[in-house]
Amino acid sequence: MLQNCQTEAFLERLPIYLNQLSQYSSDYVSASILAKDLGLGEVQVRKDLAKISRGGKPKVGYILNDLKADIERYMGFDQPTNAVIIGMGKLGRSLYNYHGFQQYHIEIIGAFDIRESFIHVDQLNEYCQEHHIDVAILTVPKDEAQKISDIIIKAGIKAIWNFSPTRLNVPSDVVVQNENLAVSLSILIKHYNDRRKNHGL
Numbered sequence: 001m002l003q004n005c006q007t008e009a010f011l012e013r014l015p016i017y018l019n020q021l022s023q024y025s026s027d028y029v030s031a032s033i034l035a036k037d038l039g040l041g042e043v044q045v046r047k048d049l050a051k052i053s054r055g056g057k058p059k060v061g062y063i064l065n066d067l068k069a070d071i072e073r074y075m076g077f078d079q080p081t082n083a084v085i086i087g088m089g090k091l092g093r094s095l096y097n098y099h100g101f102q103q104y105h106i107e108i109i110g111a112f113d114i115r116e117s118f119i120h121v122d123q124l125n126e127y128c129q130e131h132h133i134d135v136a137i138l139t140v141p142k143d144e145a146q147k148i149s150d151i152i153i154k155a156g157i158k159a160i161w162n163f164s165p166t167r168l169n170v171p172s173d174v175v176v177q178n179e180n181l182a183v184s185l186s187i188l189i190k191h192y193n194d195r196r197k198n199h200g201l
């Protein structure tokens with residue numbers, strides 16, 4: 001039943017709600033406050049929260065900590081997620097040094113590369129046997145991506161956050177999220193151009 005509402009847009013809003021909720025110090029929060037503070041439609045926020053929490057009460061809203069726990073449970077943030085990065089170049093290092101993932105209980109615990117200062121990719125299998133690794137973040141050059149993806153899968157990892165500009169060929173039990181900052185920027189430009197046209201600029 002909840003699977004029906006798992007649209008990407010809905011899933012993308014939940015961490016945003018969580019982030020906003022963590023800024024409040026009150027005991028209760030209403031959907032209308034959350035919507036106003038995030039600049040989102042109240043109906044949308046109300047619908048989203050009703051899908052993941054039964055705690056909303058007329059007039060008072062949600063108990064803040066319960067709502068946060070409901071979102072965390074729904075997204076799986078109540079369990080720690082261990083990740084490794086493979087490809088510690090410019091992008092890999094930036095992600096490794098970014099602490100924002102911890103908010104969602106995601107910890108990047110291993111840094112792999114072919115260069116000496118990092119753990120060598122040949123040791124990934126052994127590393128995964130010693131540590132429970134859920135996710136691999138792939139930031140190697142395009143030509144290396146499929147080969148490294150095969151190594152990741154052989155090591156037993158079933159989720160890949162792929163930044164390399166290539167579609168990975170993976171078995172059906174492996175989930176891949178392709179990330180492309182240029183796509184986000186191009187969407188911004190589309191909105192910007194639409195707004196300019198609407199204002200006759």
Ligand SMILES: NC(=O)c1ccc[n+]([C@@H]2O[C@H](COP(=O)([O-])OP(=O)(O)OC[C@H]3O[C@@H](n4cnc5c(N)ncnc54)[C@H](O)[C@@H]3O)[C@@H](O)[C@H]2O)c1
Pocket residue numbers: 086087088089090091092112113114115121139140141142144148162163164165179180181182
């Ligand atoms: N999706 C995005 O928005 C986005 C943004 C920037 C970069 N990228 C992509 O991310 C990747 C990395 O970009 P970058 O700028 O950090 O490049 P980079 O050259 O700085 O880093 C690549 C790293 O991968 C390592 N590497 C190469 N072959 C490897 C292998 N077989 N095993 C392990 N490590 C290996 C290199 O030693 C290097 O440290 C590229 O594919 C790039 O196109 C994507």
